Amino acid sequence: MKNIQCFLIDNDPAIQFQDAIRQLGYRVTLAKPTADERTSDSKPEIPDVLAFSAPVASQPALRDLVAAYHRHPAPIVAVAPQQADGSAAAFLLRPLQNNRLDRVLQEAADCFSESERLRQENQELRQCLEDRKIIEKAKGILMKTRNIDENRAFHHLQHVARSQSIKMVDVARVILSTTLDPVDG
Template sequence: MSNRLTIVVVEEDRDRAISIMDALQAGGDFDVHVIGNVSALARRIAALSPDVVLIDAGNPTRDMLEELTLASGPLERPVAMFVGGAAGGLAREAIEAGLSAYVVDGLHPDRLKPVLDAAIARFQMSQQMRRELIETRRALEERKVIDRAKGVLMKARGIDEAAAYALLRKAAMDQGRRVAEVAEAIVTTAGLLT
C-alpha cells in the first residue's frame, strides 16, 4: 500500500460521515471519500479504487452483509464493518466472507485509527497466507508431476529413483528450464505414447 491511503467510508448519515472524516484526517494522512448512498455501491467503490473500505452498517441483515461484502471487495483490500449490535451470528459470516474487521457497538471516531491499523494488518496477514497457500499447492502439484516423470524414466530406462531424478535435473540444466517443466514434458509425452 502507498504512504497516503485512500479510504472509502460508506455512511448514509451526513453528520456521522463528517465526524468520521474529521477523525480520519486527525489520525493520519488519508485521502477520504464518503459514499452516502449504497445504490450501485460496487461500481462506486471500484471507481475510487480505495486502499481501505470502512462501512458503518448499523444493524445489517445477512442480505445487506452479502451485498456490502461483494461490493467492497474484501479479498482486494482491507474492509472494516462497524455494526450497532451483536447482529445474531453475522460476525462469523462477515469474517468468513473476508472482512478484515467486524466491530460491534458501532463506529466511534476515537476508535477509528486503531481499528484501521488492525484491519490493514489482518488483511496483510491474510494475503500472505493466501500467497503461501497458492505457492504450497503449486509446489505440491509440481512434486506430483516430478514423481510421475521419475516413474516414467525408471520404467523406460530401468533405473532407480535417484538416477531418474538426476536425469531430470541434468535435462533441466541443459535446457535452461525448471525440473518441473521438464517433468511435465516427459509426462505429457509418455501419455501420448501409451
C-alpha cells in the same frame, strides 16, 4: 498522512465517520464522491480498508460494499448502532471514539495483509506439492523405461532442464504427456 487508504461506503452523517477518519490522518475515498472529487484528475487509489457506516444497512450500500470488495479485496470495518451479524473484520459501536477507530483501522489493515500473505504462501506451497508429484511421476516413468535408479532419473530431469533453461517440472510434464503409462491408462 498515514499510509492507509480507506474506502468509505454510505457515510452516516450522524457520526461524522469521514471527518473522524480524516482527522486521524487517513486518506479517504468516498463510494459516492462529491462533485469536486468526481472532477478530480487523480486515479482512485486501491483501498487498504473498506469502511462502512450507515444508520441502517441499506441494500444499495451493501451492494456498493460487496462490489468494492470484489474489485479490491480488503478488510471491512463497520460502524453500527449495535453489533450485527456479518463478516466485517471489526465492528465499532456508537458512540465513535477516535482512539479506538485508529487502532481498529490499523489492526484490520495489518491482519488482512498478514492473511493475504499467508493465503499466497499457502497457494505457492500447494503448487510446489503439485509440481513435486509431477516430477515424481516422471522419475517413475524414466526409471521404468530406461531401467535406471531414482537418483539417475532425477539427475536426468535436472540435466535436461538446465540444458534447455526450463523448469524441471516442465520437463516432467513433457515426459508425462509423451509417455503412455500403463498405470494411468
